[in-house]
Amino acid sequence: MKFLIVTGLSGAGKTSVLRHLEDVGFQCIDNLPSPLLTQAFSLCEKVELNKPVALGVDSRSGALFDPQAVIRAVDEAQHSGNEASILFLEADTETLIDRYKETRRDHPLAGGKRTLEEAIRAEREMLQPLRERANDVLSTGGLRTKELCERVDAIVLSGEPRQSLRTEIMSFGFKRGIPRESDLVFDVRFLPNPYYIREIRAFTGLEPPVRDYVLSREETKAFLARLYDLIDYLIPLYQREGKRRLMIAIGCTGGAHRSVAISEALGAHLHALGQNVTVSHRDIRLEEASWSFRRNGAPQASR
Secondary structure, three states: OEEEEEEEOOOOOHHHHHHHHHHOOOEEEOOOOHHHHHHHHHHHHHOOOOOOEEEEOOHHHHHHOOHHHHHHHHHHHHHOOOEEEEEEEEOOHHHHHHHHHHHOOOOOOOOOOOOHHHHHHHHHHHOHHHHHHOOEEEEOOOOOHHHHHHHHHHHHOOOOOOOOOEEEEEEEEHHHOOOOOOOEEEEOOOOOOHHHOOOOOOOOOOOHHHHHHHHOOHHHHHHHHHHHHHHHHHHHHHHHOOOOEEEEEEEEOOOOOHHHHHHHHHHHHHHHOOOEEEEEEOOHHHHHHHOEOOOOOOOEOOO
């Protein structure tokens, strides 16, 4: 049988993932105490389910949650000839705080004794053994529900070997902090900033006016040539070491112009080489919302 453990940080999107997995044919069980995992596996085998099983296991179980028990159950299932894997969901602290403010729910580890930030930090430390053991780690910051489901499909339904390397490229703005989950960080603030070109300020790096401005610069072409060479050199080395996920973060000041154009260019380069790559833009919507302009009028600088 195929078993998938969905775990990770509270507020990172586990419920959304389980709902999606149910829609695509999984038998889903949420908030299962970790000591019951082995029995759940046995029950599913006994009734001969003709579908894969996804089980949500996390800190909501309180004292009944034991990361090591989850790892042992997965190992036992694998030794019994089943396919068992762990999908770990996470997000940066700022994103999790914003999500809790929107939902107005209490964090499982808060309990009136910790601040929300302290509870997130404590949970991150508690779940570290599961993160290290996970077959796939998915960062959900900046992802819409549709994008999250597409990422899950790529991981769970693609049928690709578990040893293959997935490269995730994320643009970001330094003024909102470096993505915590990044493996490699590149600063492209040395490139000319389209924000100061009045005619194209209102566009993002996804749109031709800014994209063409950034990519046509001689310094950009020289940088991209060196960046491609470096990433092409590193990917086989990461694969050799058994790394399954490589997060490349590319940052500019706000995260909507230069970093977006460069991220898209790097993504297209790796895709053309047949690499398993995804591109996301963490701060592009936040940056657009902060601009004081009208699309059909003259943009007005807000900084």
